[in-house]
Amino acid sequence: MTKQTITEKQLRSLLCVFWGGSLMVTTSSSDVKQDFWISMLIASVLIIPLFLIYTRIFTLYPNKNFFDILSMVFGKVIGKIICFVYVLFTIQIAAILMYIFSSFIRMLNMPETPEIATVALISLVAIMCVKQGPENIARMSKVVWEFIFVAISLTFVIGLRKMDFNNLKPILGVDLKTILGGAVTFCLLPLAEIPLCLPFFSCMDSSANFKKIFIKGSSLFIFLTTLANIRNTAVIGFPCSNMLFFPSYASVSLLSVGEFFTRFEVIIGLNLVLAGLIKICVCLYTASSGLAKVINLEDHKPLIIPLALITITFSLMAQSNVQELFRFLSVYPIYAFPFEIILPIIILIGAEIRTRTSKNGGSGGQATESGNQAQNPVDEKIPEPKHQKKSPYASV
Amino acid sequence: MKTAKRLCILILVMNMMLLSGCWNYHELEDMSLVTGVAIDKGINGDTYHLTFEFVDLTGDQIKSKLVESDGNTIYDCIRNVTGKGEKKLNFTECKVIIISQDLAAQGISPILDWYIRDHEPRMNLNLIISKEKTANEILQEKPITDELISLEIWKALNRNVTTLGKVPCVELYQAINMLSDNGISLILPTIRIEKLPTSTALVLDGTALFEGEKLFGYIDSEKTKYLLFIKNQIDGGLLLVDTDSGKLTLEIVENVTKLTPKIENNEPSVDIKIKMRAMLSEDQSSTDHNTSDGIKKVQLDAEKTLTNNISDLITSVQSQTGSDIFGFGSLFYQNYPEYWKKEKLKWKEQFPKLKCTVSASVKIENTELLKEKIKVGG
Numbered sequence A: 001m002t003k004q005t006i007t008e009k010q011l012r013s014l015l016c017v018f019w020g021g022s023l024m025v026t027t028s029s030s031d032v033k034q035d036f037w038i039s040m041l042i043a044s045v046l047i048i049p050l051f052l053i054y055t056r057i058f059t060l061y062p063n064k065n066f067f068d069i070l071s072m073v074f075g076k077v078i079g080k081i082i083c084f085v086y087v088l089f090t091i092q093i094a095a096i097l098m099y100i101f102s103s104f105i106r107m108l109n110m111p112e113t114p115e116i117a118t119v120a121l122i123s124l125v126a127i128m129c130v131k132q133g134p135e136n137i138a139r140m141s142k143v144v145w146e147f148i149f150v151a152i153s154l155t156f157v158i159g160l161r162k163m164d165f166n167n168l169k170p171i172l173g174v175d176l177k178t179i180l181g182g183a184v185t186f187c188l189l190p191l192a193e194i195p196l197c198l199p200f201f202s203c204m205d206s207s208a209n210f211k212k213i214f215i216k217g218s219s220l221f222i223f224l225t226t227l228a229n230i231r232n233t234a235v236i237g238f239p240c241s242n243m244l245f246f247p248s249y250a251s252v253s254l255l256s257v258g259e260f261f262t263r264f265e266v267i268i269g270l271n272l273v274l275a276g277l278i279k280i281c282v283c284l285y286t287a288s289s290g291l292a293k294v295i296n297l298e299d300h301k302p303l304i305i306p307l308a309l310i311t312i313t314f315s316l317m318a319q320s321n322v323q324e325l326f327r328f329l330s331v332y333p334i335y336a337f338p339f340e341i342i343l344p345i346i347i348l349i350g351a352e353i354r355t356r357t358s359k360n361g362g363s364g365g366q367a368t369e370s371g372n373q374a375q376n377p378v379d380e381k382i383p384e385p386k387h388q389k390k391s392p393y394a395s396v
Numbered sequence B: 001m002k003t004a005k006r007l008c009i010l011i012l013v014m015n016m017m018l019l020s021g022c023w024n025y026h027e028l029e030d031m032s033l034v035t036g037v038a039i040d041k042g043i044n045g046d047t048y049h050l051t052f053e054f055v056d057l058t059g060d061q062i063k064s065k066l067v068e069s070d071g072n073t074i075y076d077c078i079r080n081v082t083g084k085g086e087k088k089l090n091f092t093e094c095k096v097i098i099i100s101q102d103l104a105a106q107g108i109s110p111i112l113d114w115y116i117r118d119h120e121p122r123m124n125l126n127l128i129i130s131k132e133k134t135a136n137e138i139l140q141e142k143p144i145t146d147e148l149i150s151l152e153i154w155k156a157l158n159r160n161v162t163t164l165g166k167v168p169c170v171e172l173y174q175a176i177n178m179l180s181d182n183g184i185s186l187i188l189p190t191i192r193i194e195k196l197p198t199s200t201a202l203v204l205d206g207t208a209l210f211e212g213e214k215l216f217g218y219i220d221s222e223k224t225k226y227l228l229f230i231k232n233q234i235d236g237g238l239l240l241v242d243t244d245s246g247k248l249t250l251e252i253v254e255n256v257t258k259l260t261p262k263i264e265n266n267e268p269s270v271d272i273k274i275k276m277r278a279m280l281s282e283d284q285s286s287t288d289h290n291t292s293d294g295i296k297k298v299q300l301d302a303e304k305t306l307t308n309n310i311s312d313l314i315t316s317v318q319s320q321t322g323s324d325i326f327g328f329g330s331l332f333y334q335n336y337p338e339y340w341k342k343e344k345l346k347w348k349e350q351f352p353k354l355k356c357t358v359s360a361s362v363k364i365e366n367t368e369l370l371k372e373k374i375k376v377g378g
Helices: A008-020 A033-046 A048-060 A066-074 A076-108 A115-131 A134-162 A176-191 A194-203 A210-236 A247-253 A265-294 A301-317 A322-361 A365-381 A383-395 B002-019 B074-081 B101-106 B109-117 B136-140 B149-163 B172-180 B221-230 B292-320 B328-335 B337-353
Strands: B031-041 B048-056 B063-071 B088-090 B096-100 B126-130 B187-195 B200-211 B214-219 B238-243 B246-264 B267-283 B355-366
Touching: A008 A134, A008 A176, A008 A194, A008 A210, A008 A265, A033 A048, A033 A176, A033 A210, A048 A194, A048 A210, A048 A322, A066 A076, A066 A194, A066 A265, A066 A322, A076 A115, A076 A194, A076 A265, A076 A301, A076 A322, A115 A134, A115 A265, A115 A301, A134 A194, A134 A210, A134 A247, A134 A265, A176 A322, A194 A265, A194 A322, A210 A247, A247 A265, A265 A301, B031 B063, B031 B101, B031 B136, B031 B149, B048 B074, B048 B136, B063 B074, B063 B136, B074 B109, B096 B101, B096 B109, B096 B136, B096 B149, B101 B126, B101 B200, B101 B214, B109 B172, B126 B149, B126 B172, B136 B149, B136 B187, B149 B200, B200 B221, B214 B221, B214 B292, B221 B246, B221 B292, B238 B267, B238 B292, B246 B292, B246 B328, B246 B355, B267 B292, B267 B328, B267 B337, B292 B337, B292 B355, B328 B337
Parallel strands: B031 B088, B031 B096, B096 B126, B126 B187, B267 B355
Antiparallel strands: B031 B048, B048 B063, B187 B200, B200 B214, B238 B246, B246 B267
């Protein structure tokens, strides 16, 4: 199999679209009221240390898959356990997303279509995308990102006539604690979900500047979400913008150019569907490649369909109604904190220690080689069971 | 193997043709497009009595048809219609909701819940209070220029902002924002049937005032204009000015009202600054105002008219009720959030004591086509 490569630009837009996939949930944070855009700006600063952590991990282990890094750092058993936990987390995120997705379509457009139909169709497309590999998803996301960018900027410009910027007042009317809380929530809900798209980073050239990708991508994304959030609050006004499940959809539905061009909300619907699709693809790819690492498969493709089916079932079973989901999302930051913040830090510390010890042990010139050789057998041991396991697939 | 593959593809393609189609596909012929709804109190023990006006698509011409139904909730009424005709009502094109005053006096928020909750009605439909006994009578009237009465009301309402400025235009989401805000009270436009010597016609006229969610009074169209001046919702319309020698009419080109809340020694006050550009459109007075001095005099008179009428309106509203129809409370919320946190619950007592200073500056841009006015007998 030829190695697929992703350009920096593609990866940046992949990150942006990936974050944008859960945009529809995060816009409805009710505690922070009108000041949510301030929270978002603060979040963009708060998230930078995490970006640096990931950059450091990837400079320590250039061109290595994230799941490989796990087993290198923690050893085979613990590495696999952590890997498996990440896979479960990824599937859950994908399931939540799928649920929001299907309920969005069900509530706004097609109330008589059963949820399973929309979900099945979406995951069918997602399965096909993931089968083509990471490069395909990255390319798709570049196109989608451009579409989203144009759509949101366009609706903002059209909406200017209907906006009442007094709706944004009082600026900093909520106390600082609530705003910071909103910022942390926004950090954890879309921004810190990067572990879910880390396998894509191993497709990059080693010369790629990850720091630049992270910072540029996140600032672009924050800029766009802030624009969308300001548009929603300024057009609909408070508290209506907080009452609705999908404020973007509602605010854009009020816009018009003259009396002829109306009902732009289709664009927003399309935005959410496209971004959601990309996010589901990313989650599926990560989950399948992670699971392949856990059970020592060389190829992740046979796992895509089973994982997609598990995701569908999970998305329909995990919550009985939308309110329950939103209640879960309110405690989600606490739930996701270990996965998104603590584990990366532990991995970084482990990685630092591992690389240092292997270097220290090899203070003499030859010992470095022996240290590398000591690692190599571990790497080489993995392929052996792979061939054993792969053979049954070849016969099928 | 190859033939099996081809067969599979063929079957799939055939399936696509046979089984595809939208789940939610609705033919236009199967729907009744509702354009307006009138909501009344129920008659025979039911809570609501709804009248729907919908587009009749059977003939070559667009015609209006009415259907009535009773029910215990709004949605119940809507579904009960299905038992009366073959078509299902569709609310995506609904433009106006007319609510009878009896129902509005009981509370308006239960009525609005369905309209904002359901996905079919749009958030920018207009709410109107009927001054007649029932809202049904409004929809029974014959339209003058349009085919459908509710479309005519809707067009009149949306256009009179620019040419009349005597009726507030409130959309559903704005009404809900006002209802849930402590610092501003809901106002809605009113409609009534005007009985003229030879005909009857619908008139949009004046404003219905709400305390909380309950209707408690009206103000007439002349006062509504000054209310709209305070709310900065004047985009056009006329301003009548009394001078010593007769009446003048100014046509408003542009108006900007700036409200500045102030707190001095814990005493709130509001500064209202009106900046208006206008044209001298009619002069019925006996003196000629088409001179630079005359125009200055007209400007002064217009400023006086504005400030007097606006302060009169504010004091009369303040003396009658504690409900803040001007939205001064939300001004304080927006600019002094700390103050508002303390006063939020006491605003009802605070509002009648609020001091307002009004100042206006009127600029007359031209006197239209006339250089000099008609001089009788030279």
